[in-house]
Amino acid sequence: MSFSNNGYLNMELLRFTTAGSVDDGKSTLIGRLLYDSKSIFEDQLEAVKRASIQKGNDYINLALLTDGLRSEREQGITIDVAYRYFATPKRKFIIADTPGHVQYTRNMVTGASTANAAIILIDARNGVTEQTHRHTFIATLLQIPHIIVCINKMDLMDYNQEVYESIKKSFTEFSEIIDIKDIRFIPISALKGDNVVDASENMPWYNEGTLMNVLETIPIDNDYDFENARFPVQYVIRPLTEEHHDFRGYAGRVAGGIFRRGDEITVLPSGLKSKIEAINLLDDEIEDAFPPMSVTITLKDEIDISRGDMIVKSDNLPEISQDIEITMCWMNQRPLRIGNKYNLMHTTKEVKCIVKEVLYKINVNTLEKITDNKEVGLNSIAKVVIKTTKPLIFDTYNKNRITGSLILIDEATNETVGVGMIG
Amino acid sequence: MNKHHLNHLRELESESIYVIREVAAQFERPVLLFSGGKDSIVLTHLAKKAFYPAKLPFPLLHIDTGHNFQETLDYRDNLVKQLDARLIVGSVQQSIDEGKAVEEKGYNASRNVLQTITLLDTIEKYKFDAAMGGARRDEEKARAKERFFSHRDEFGQWDPKNQRPELWNIFNGKKNMGEHFRVFPISNWTEMDVWQYILLENIEMPSLYFTHQREVFCRDGVWLATAPFMKLKDNEKAEVKTIRCRTIGDITCTGVTLSTANTLEEIIDEIAATRVTERGGRADDKRSDAAMEDRKKEGYF
Numbered sequence: 001m002s003f004s005n006n007g008y009l010n011m012e013l014l015r016f017t018t019a020g021s022v023d024d025g026k027s028t029l030i031g032r033l034l035y036d037s038k039s040i041f042e043d044q045l046e047a048v049k050r051a052s053i054q055k056g057n058d059y060i061n062l063a064l065l066t067d068g069l070r071s072e073r074e075q076g077i078t079i080d081v082a083y084r085y086f087a088t089p090k091r092k093f094i095i096a097d098t099p100g101h102v103q104y105t106r107n108m109v110t111g112a113s114t115a116n117a118a119i120i121l122i123d124a125r126n127g128v129t130e131q132t133h134r135h136t137f138i139a140t141l142l143q144i145p146h147i148i149v150c151i152n153k154m155d156l157m158d159y160n161q162e163v164y165e166s167i168k169k170s171f172t173e174f175s176e177i178i179d180i181k182d183i184r185f186i187p188i189s190a191l192k193g194d195n196v197v198d199a200s201e202n203m204p205w206y207n208e209g210t211l212m213n214v215l216e217t218i219p220i221d222n223d224y225d226f227e228n229a230r231f232p233v234q235y236v237i238r239p240l241t242e243e244h245h246d247f248r249g250y251a252g253r254v255a256g257g258i259f260r261r262g263d264e265i266t267v268l269p270s271g272l273k274s275k276i277e278a279i280n281l282l283d284d285e286i287e288d289a290f291p292p293m294s295v296t297i298t299l300k301d302e303i304d305i306s307r308g309d310m311i312v313k314s315d316n317l318p319e320i321s322q323d324i325e326i327t328m329c330w331m332n333q334r335p336l337r338i339g340n341k342y343n344l345m346h347t348t349k350e351v352k353c354i355v356k357e358v359l360y361k362i363n364v365n366t367l368e369k370i371t372d373n374k375e376v377g378l379n380s381i382a383k384v385v386i387k388t389t390k391p392l393i394f395d396t397y398n399k400n401r402i403t404g405s406l407i408l409i410d411e412a413t414n415e416t417v418g419v420g421m422i423g
Numbered sequence: 424m425n426k427h428h429l430n431h432l433r434e435l436e437s438e439s440i441y442v443i444r445e446v447a448a449q450f451e452r453p454v455l456l457f458s459g460g461k462d463s464i465v466l467t468h469l470a471k472k473a474f475y476p477a478k479l480p481f482p483l484l485h486i487d488t489g490h491n492f493q494e495t496l497d498y499r500d501n502l503v504k505q506l507d508a509r510l511i512v513g514s515v516q517q518s519i520d521e522g523k524a525v526e527e528k529g530y531n532a533s534r535n536v537l538q539t540i541t542l543l544d545t546i547e548k549y550k551f552d553a554a555m556g557g558a559r560r561d562e563e564k565a566r567a568k569e570r571f572f573s574h575r576d577e578f579g580q581w582d583p584k585n586q587r588p589e590l591w592n593i594f595n596g597k598k599n600m601g602e603h604f605r606v607f608p609i610s611n612w613t614e615m616d617v618w619q620y621i622l623l624e625n626i627e628m629p630s631l632y633f634t635h636q637r638e639v640f641c642r643d644g645v646w647l648a649t650a651p652f653m654k655l656k657d658n659e660k661a662e663v664k665t666i667r668c669r670t671i672g673d674i675t676c677t678g679v680t681l682s683t684a685n686t687l688e689e690i691i692d693e694i695a696a697t698r699v700t701e702r703g704g705r706a707d708d709k710r711s712d713a714a715m716e717d718r719k720k721e722g723y724f
Contacts, residue, residue: 258427
């Protein structure tokens with residue numbers, strides 16, 4: 001076995017998010033995934049052992065491995081999104097590890113924004129709780145394609161199948177009201193290792209794969225939008241050298257669909273049309289450019305294109321509008337102010353906008369609409385209407401996570417104060 | 424695997440190129456911090472790909488502690504020539520001579536901490552508004568929480584508890600006068616990814632990364648290279664060993680590995696089998712549990 005052979009150079013990358021609080025065993029689960037996949041090194045383990053002894057803990061506290069900031073270790077809590085990495089012979093994984101309490105909704109939203117999969121942890125002793133609702137709602141709001149529900153601490157419930165089935169049933173009932181594309185259930189004990197990496201001998205009634213099996217095999221080929229060809233222009237490459245005197249390349253990352261040489265394209269917002277002459281990265285000519293590839297496109301005609309424009313295939317146009325309805329998560333201590341001007345970033349375009357109206361807020365625990373209190377403060381999720389100074393070229397978020405997302409920036413502090421999903 | 428699916432190295436490459444292009448688009452005076460280590464070599468390679476056939480739209484900046492391996496300097500100069508790039512060198516020795524930095528004393532004296540002073544000075548002198556570096560989140564736990572676009576106040580400091588949320592691929596590089604950004608395009612790469620990518624792209628590497636004979640000594644369980652400015656304690660003795668560097672920094676804090684790995688393939692297999700992190704050999708991280716976080720807050724890279 002060699003890590004330099006073709007198989008290892010040709011692995012898939014899966015990004016997943018975990019949300020959880022101190023008590024539900026999230027750190028133990030991550031610790032086990034890292035430990036059992038041999039991603040924890042001796043010096044890291046040594047440091048954690050030393051710190052555990054110093055704090056007077058009876059056992060090796062794997063949470064110390066994941067809590068990176070001094071204040072987090074002191075307080076024993078996770079307050080920010082931490083990214084962790086491990087690999088198995090089949091896939092490479094990036095975990096966005098986030099805190100689970102309601103006051104960290106914005107961190108969960110952040111972690112979920114780039115994930116292919118979400119692990120929802122349920123304590124088998126408590127069943128489906130308000131926290132389960134919240135985590136599931138956030139995962140579906142951010143359109144994470146795959147949801148893996150881990151029913152944890154099965155060891156404390158005598159590995160009883162009825163406990164598992166009953167929790168699965170109540171989760172399924174609750175999830176009918178939201179749109180989940182792919183959902184799986186796994187009974188586990190993170191502490192004892194049942195069904196995390198190795199199949200459990202204590203639960204012979206379950207045989208649909210361990211968590212690691214699922215993470216390694218969940219099909220992620222179609223997680224991107226391959227339908228709607230979208231190429232936000234990020235940077236115009238003009239070498240202006242003797243050798244490449246007339247070269248004019250449009251650099252960017254494919255946000256959706258598949259582009260090929262010869263495709264008829266339209267540049268928005270100008271509406272000018274041309275054909276793709278070539279797609280390159282360095283010297284290599286690329287046959288099919290698809291998400292999330294970063295490439296450089298050259299066109300047959302010399303037309304005026306700059307950063308913030310979007311190249312799309314002429315037979316499938318996105319929406320263009322200045323009045324847009326979005327689902328927004330508020331990220332800042334200072335509440336949203338109606339009528340206030342904000343900077344807005346969407347794909348590679350920057351405009352200004354005002355928030356015209358808050359239609360309703362959403363209770364993240366019950367998913368109920370709140371219409372009697374429209375103050376949008378830190379961690380609020382709300383449906384709002386914005387008006388932009390220039391038209392945005394977009395798709396709805398459920399069609400395309402890249403052309404359907406945007407952020408609002410405070411003009412005075414430059415902080416990212418709100419994040420939105422169109423539609 | 425579906426035909427329209429990137430493998431992990433190509434997906435990471437594509438993400439990093441996006442970030443590098445975003446820096447060139449959003450900032451007026453960006454710079455790429457080049458240390459001569461594998462991470463900044465990969466970063467420079469990605470930057471070349473991002474703007475080809477144009478030249479790099481930013482200079483390279485090397486903070487020279489004066490305690491570099493000669494091989495690092497040779498490699499740097501050769502690379503700059505190949506890319507026809509602009510190189511700026513910030514000298515720690517000069518900061519010391521000008522009285523801005525004070526040399527550490529004792530056996531473990533290192534100029535690693537002093538680099539911060541020279542770096543911030545150079546950023547101010549050239550009015551750089553974004554400094555890209557090859558730091559990775561898997562290196563150290565404080566880095567696991569750092570953003571791709573990491574805001575620095577007018578004193579060059581990082582406030583880990585007040586970081587901007589970073590979602591999807593939207594990077595907010597807005598700032599006030601005097602503030603700047605540190606940008607980490609290869610945040611999501613691991614040490615293994617870096618080496619596999621070097622193999623995949625056949626990137627030329629400094630000879631220090633491959634096995635060679637060198638005079639070394641052992642201190643606190645870490646092998647260090649001897650140099651005129653390295654003082655040995657009574658119980659330490661210099662001996663010639665077969666080694667390679669797993670990371671390359673300043674000589675005073677670069678722990679070397681006893682190794683016979685002579686090819687990229689052998690290095691990759693060695694890393695796969697190793698049970699100690701690459702920073703386990705970095706004397707600068709051993710100073711305290713929060714050593715990296717503390718240095719980063721002050722403006723360390």
